[in-house]
Amino acid sequence: MRSLGSHRFQCDMQGLLILAEQARAGNIRAVSRVISLLENHPGGREVLRLLDSTTRATIIGVTGYPGAGKSTVVTRLVSFYRRQGLKVGVLAVDISSSVTGGALLGDRIRMQEHALDHGVYIRSMATRGHYGGLAQATGDAAIVLEAAGYDVILIETIGVGQNEVDVVDLAHIVVAVVAPGLGDEVQAMKAGLLEVAHIVIVNKGDLPDADNTLRTLMKWCPNVLRTVATTGEGIPELAAAMTAYRQSRTVGDVGEARDR
Numbered sequence: 001m002r003s004l005g006s007h008r009f010q011c012d013m014q015g016l017l018i019l020a021e022q023a024r025a026g027n028i029r030a031v032s033r034v035i036s037l038l039e040n041h042p043g044g045r046e047v048l049r050l051l052d053s054t055t056r057a058t059i060i061g062v063t064g065y066p067g068a069g070k071s072t073v074v075t076r077l078v079s080f081y082r083r084q085g086l087k088v089g090v091l092a093v094d095i096s097s098s099v100t101g102g103a104l105l106g107d108r109i110r111m112q113e114h115a116l117d118h119g120v121y122i123r124s125m126a127t128r129g130h131y132g133g134l135a136q137a138t139g140d141a142a143i144v145l146e147a148a149g150y151d152v153i154l155i156e157t158i159g160v161g162q163n164e165v166d167v168v169d170l171a172h173i174v175v176a177v178v179a180p181g182l183g184d185e186v187q188a189m190k191a192g193l194l195e196v197a198h199i200v201i202v203n204k205g206d207l208p209d210a211d212n213t214l215r216t217l218m219k220w221c222p223n224v225l226r227t228v229a230t231t232g233e234g235i236p237e238l239a240a241a242m243t244a245y246r247q248s249r250t251v252g253d254v255g256e257a258r259d260r
Contacts, residue, residue, distance in 0.1 A: 088150060
């Protein structure tokens with residue numbers, strides 16, 4: 001494989017085999033190159049066949065409206081899972097730059113506290129006009145991280161609130177983040193987010209309207225939690241709820257079908 005950083009690199013089987021082996025070994029540079037290959041090269045998906053792995057990561061989708069604190073929740077979850085000794089991958093989907101078509105990298109800037117942790121991989125991915133809240137290569141990137149030995153993969157959608165349901169087909173668990181006082185619960189109902197979310201969290205739960213928002217959501221959703229992500233309050237309870245939900249799944253469930 002030549003000129004890996006270019007959109008015009010040439011693919012050959014030997015080069016793909018080497019790259020796949022390096023990615024499976026957890027080489028971060030190789031992981032990044034494989035994801036770039038999948039994003040930029042039409043024939044790049046051939047490498048996925050070479051990444052076959054017996055490991056199975058827990059894939060968590062985090063969706064919600066701008067301003068609800070999705071990135072802060074994701075950052076706190078990264079810290080929680082790292083304290084458990086788990087490797088964590090983050091795929092943060094950003095709205096594409098109108099000039100370059102690339103991601104705006106906002107989430108990587110907000111997650112700088114994990115930048116030097118070799119047990120954390122953070123990647124911003126541009127939507128490039130793809131609808132559904134994810135980038136076109138997000139699912140492929142999750143496969144790469146899974147093969148590279150990441151135990152938990154957090155996928156943060158762009159958070160525009162509409163057509164954000166693609167994450168349901170990819171994640172084992174979908175968490176919808178809403179904030180009190182912004183009318184998020186009403187908008188989430190209209191957008192169908194509450195129908196696809198397995199767990200709903202009222203972030204910024206220390207604000208005055210938090211109790212009202214909680215009561216409203218509990219009428220519609222079986223799993224509603226309060227968090228204050230800026231302080232970490234409620235994050236252990238969120239992680240426990242996600243673990244319980246995953247353990248409750250049966251072989252015939254959608255999540256197991258996704259694995260197959």
